[in-house]
Amino acid sequence: MIHHLAADAFAPYGKVLDSTLQVDDSAPAFHSVSSSFYRAALFDPGEDGEVDLLWVTYDRTEIPRTLESHLLTEQALIPISGSVVQHVRRPDHRDGAVESFLIQPGQGIVMDRGCLHTTTSVSGKALCLMVSRASTTQDLADSLGHGVEPTETVYGPCSSSDDST
Numbered sequence: 001m002i003h004h005l006a007a008d009a010f011a012p013y014g015k016v017l018d019s020t021l022q023v024d025d026s027a028p029a030f031h032s033v034s035s036s037f038y039r040a041a042l043f044d045p046g047e048d049g050e051v052d053l054l055w056v057t058y059d060r061t062e063i064p065r066t067l068e069s070h071l072l073t074e075q076a077l078i079p080i081s082g083s084v085v086q087h088v089r090r091p092d093h094r095d096g097a098v099e100s101f102l103i104q105p106g107q108g109i110v111m112d113r114g115c116l117h118t119t120t121s122v123s124g125k126a127l128c129l130m131v132s133r134a135s136t137t138q139d140l141a142d143s144l145g146h147g148v149e150p151t152e153t154v155y156g157p158c159s160s161s162d163d164s165t
Contacts, residue, residue: 016109017076055128073113080128
């Protein structure tokens with residue numbers, strides 16, 4: 001089942017970024033007829049981390065068998081064109097079941113450090129802006145592209161029934 005993205009439902013995994021949410025009066029903001037801005041969220045790249053902005057494309061609808069989790073950083077995902085489904089799992093939440101959330105352009109998420117996740121497109125190619133930690137991006141690229149053992153990323157099964165105990 002794919003859930004519509006809502007802050008309360010996604011809370012065990014991180015924060016929801018939604019351009020229709022109310023502005024927090026304690027955060028910097030500016031509003032005018034011609035231009036407005038407000039803080040959607042602060043991003044934590046972890047101790048001594050450098051923020052990395054990435055263009056990411058997704059063109060798969062089948063859920064992979066493994067999920068990834070980043071040990072040192074949060075990770076944000078914001079669809080620009082095309083909708084995506086974010087599949088997330090926490091072994092300590094809902095018996096470790098995978099939950100899936102539809103994220104449409106104009107929405108986004110910031111996943112907590114340690115959240116197991118993977119992303120699929122809804123139909124065809126989806127372009128997203130991802131915010132991560134520079135060293136985690138390098139770690140993931142080395143692991144996926146060159147078979148190097150990752151140090152900042154861990155992989156886990158998509159299903160809690162695949163967990164070995």
